[in-house]
Amino acid sequence: MAARRWPTLLTRWEIWPVIAGNLLPLLGIFYLGWDASTLIILYWLETAVVGFWLVVRLVLAGPGVLPPIKSPTGGQPTEQDGVALGLFVILHAAVFMGIHMFMLSGLAPGAWSKHLASPAQFILGFVIPSGIWLPLLGLFAARGVLTVNEIRANHVAGHLLAGFYARIILMQFVIIFGGMAALLLGSPALLLVLIVLFKIVAEACWEVFGPAIEAAFSRTARN
Helix, strand or coil, X not given: CHHHHHHHHHCCCCHXXXXXXXXXXHHHHHHCCCCHHHHHHHHHHHHHHHHHHHXXXXXXXXXXXXXXXXXXXXXXXXXXXXXXXXXXXXXXXXXXXXXXXXXXXXXXXXXXXXXXXXXXXXXXXXXXXXXXXXXXXHHHHHHHHHHHHHHHXXXXXXXXXHHHHHHHHHHHHHHHHHHHHHHHCCCCHHHHHHHHHHHHHHHHHHHXXXXXXXXXXXXXXXX
């Protein structure tokens, strides 16, 4: 079943902006001399971009968009409140990103850590000079277009929420440890490219399996 979804996935226009945005870091690796630390910080910031558009999606969710909550008394399942769920996502994302930044500040070497005195100094002293603002801007635009399309089509959003948590809990740690390996090996370009490609494949796999997983959870909640 999943194998038959791959050709269909590649014909959907929505997947190509995501793939294109994920390929932009290759320009930084080959033309701007990014090391593992820069790539890791880029992915750390991407979590905030993805989380922003997810919160927008949740707050503006229409009827039937969010996964229902199974009633503990056996009654009819109720739909979740998008605003409350968005605030919950903001809180959780802030906690996880804070933990990741604490790890990175102690493990990832480089000049970036000298610019953590304030958000303004971090942006002006590292984000803009390093060039990572370019893929971040591309991702912001791509996710914005996809979010507007999702809202207009009133597509279900449960797999987006699950995918965001999968990104925070699993992908971020995999990227961090992969980046640590790159640091230990001197940040070879091949390993950095493999990290980029892994991220692309992981997101594409979620596009294939995410809706099916969401449908299974929805059926469980309704039964």
